Amino acid sequence: PKAPIRVVITGAAGQIAYSLLYPVAKGDVFGHDQPIVLVLLDIEVMLGVLKGVVMELVDCALPLLREIIPTADPNEAFEGADVAILVGAMPRKEGMERKDLLKANVKIFKVQGEALDKHAKKSVKVVVVGNPANTNAFICKKYAPSIAPENFTCLTRLDQSRAQSQVASRVHISAQDVHNIIIWGNHSSTQFPDVSHGCVLLNGQKVKIMDAVKDEAWLKGAFISTVQKRGAEVIAARKLSSALSAAKAICDHLHDWWFGTPEGRWVSMGVPSDGSYGVEKGLIFSFPVVIKPNKTYSIVTGLELDAFAKEKICATQKELIEERDQALEACA
Numbered sequence: 001p002k003a004p005i006r007v008v009i010t011g012a013a014g015q016i017a018y019s020l021l022y023p024v025a026k027g028d029v030f031g032h033d034q035p036i037v038l039v040l041l042d043i044e045v046m047l048g049v050l051k052g053v054v055m056e057l058v059d060c061a062l063p064l065l066r067e068i069i070p071t072a073d074p075n076e077a078f079e080g081a082d083v084a085i086l087v088g089a090m091p092r093k094e095g096m097e098r099k100d101l102l103k104a105n106v107k108i109f110k111v112q113g114e115a116l117d118k119h120a121k122k123s124v125k126v127v128v129v130g131n132p133a134n135t136n137a138f139i140c141k142k143y144a145p146s147i148a149p150e151n152f153t154c155l156t157r158l159d160q161s162r163a164q165s166q167v168a169s170r171v172h173i174s175a176q177d178v179h180n181i182i183i184w185g186n187h188s189s190t191q192f193p194d195v196s197h198g199c200v201l202l203n204g205q206k207v208k209i210m211d212a213v214k215d216e217a218w219l220k221g222a223f224i225s226t227v228q229k230r231g232a233e234v235i236a237a238r239k240l241s242s243a244l245s246a247a248k249a250i251c252d253h254l255h256d257w258w259f260g261t262p263e264g265r266w267v268s269m270g271v272p273s274d275g276s277y278g279v280e281k282g283l284i285f286s287f288p289v290v291i292k293p294n295k296t297y298s299i300v301t302g303l304e305l306d307a308f309a310k311e312k313i314c315a316t317q318k319e320l321i322e323e324r325d326q327a328l329e330a331c332a
């Protein structure tokens with residue numbers, strides 16, 4: 001039997017975590033033969049709520065779940081961590097500017113980066129979900145210099161899934177038959193959902209998305225803005241941000257990182273830029289990546305970018321540079 005892995009989930013008393021805990025603890029992410037110790041980090045005032053969440057997990061009577069450790073101490077939480085899912089962040093309050101939110105949140109990720117640096121395994125796989133996800137991941141990485149930078153990623157898989165589903169419904173096929181859509185850049189409204197290298201399976205045949213959809217105006221217009229604004233649309237309808245779909249995307253991101261991507265396919269993740277496509281080195285930028293079964297990934301290189309794509313990538317990079325500079329200032 002395998003030794004248990006330690007999976008830390010922050011923001012564990014919040015709404016994304018509530019949809020995330022079950023599939024993780026059940027084995028859907030790391031395999032149905034992989035025992036798990038779940039470490040649940042939230043802030044002091046939420047420990048009462050967290051206690052209820054722990055009771056529910058216990059009541060699921062899950063065979064792989066060996067231990068549950070609720071805590072409000074990041075140093076305790078990250079001890080020996082194999083995986084860190086950083087969901088916890090401060091929500092935007094009434095009257096708060098995006099800049100103020102950024103300042104408050106990056107400091108959380110500075111503290112957690114330092115705690116990861118001191119206590120986690122050097123092989124720890126980190127996925128940042130809390131917003132601004134790319135910039136939080138950048139700060140987390142910066143304050144954990146003893147851990148390889150490529151171990152820090154942020155979630156843009158939800159954007160990818162949203163894009164896949166938009167195309168699938170347009171072509172009247174299943175979302176799993178839409179391959180290699182790319183999310184470039186920031187997990188924000190400047191992201192660039194790019195179908196130009198993607199394809200769909202139509203009756204077992206690969207067809208370029210462009211040729212299957214046959215509507216360039218839609219692909220360059222409404223499709224992009226729908227994906228960019230989907231998060232805000234869910235908030236407007238639900239009065240709460242995406243949680244079920246975010247949890248599903250976190251599971252997909254980590255499952256693929258753990259087991260690898262299928263031959264010929266790639267997925268989008270926010271990862272440290274290596275300078276590919278002219279993106280400043282070190283920025284956490286969403287790229288298409290392929291992942292080997294040994295849990296190492298590489299950015300897909302050599303994709304042809306037209307003027308439209310270059311302009312979009314440039315705009316989202318500009319926003320990320322601004323966010324990074326504000327974050328560095330807030331942490332200084």
Ligand code: NAI
Pocket residue numbers: 010011012013014015016017041042043046087088089090091108128129130131133155156157158159187241242243246
């Ligand atoms: P929520 O407000 O329901 O839960 C957040 C939890 O984090 C709360 O329990 C809070 O107490 C906790 N928390 C705050 N500061 C913390 C700290 N320093 N350490 C540990 N826990 C802390 O929010 P929800 O809906 O679960 O969303 C969480 C984050 O995920 C938000 O920032 C949201 O914007 C982001 N998000 C990101 C997505 C993505 O695709 N990257 C998609 C959807 C949401």
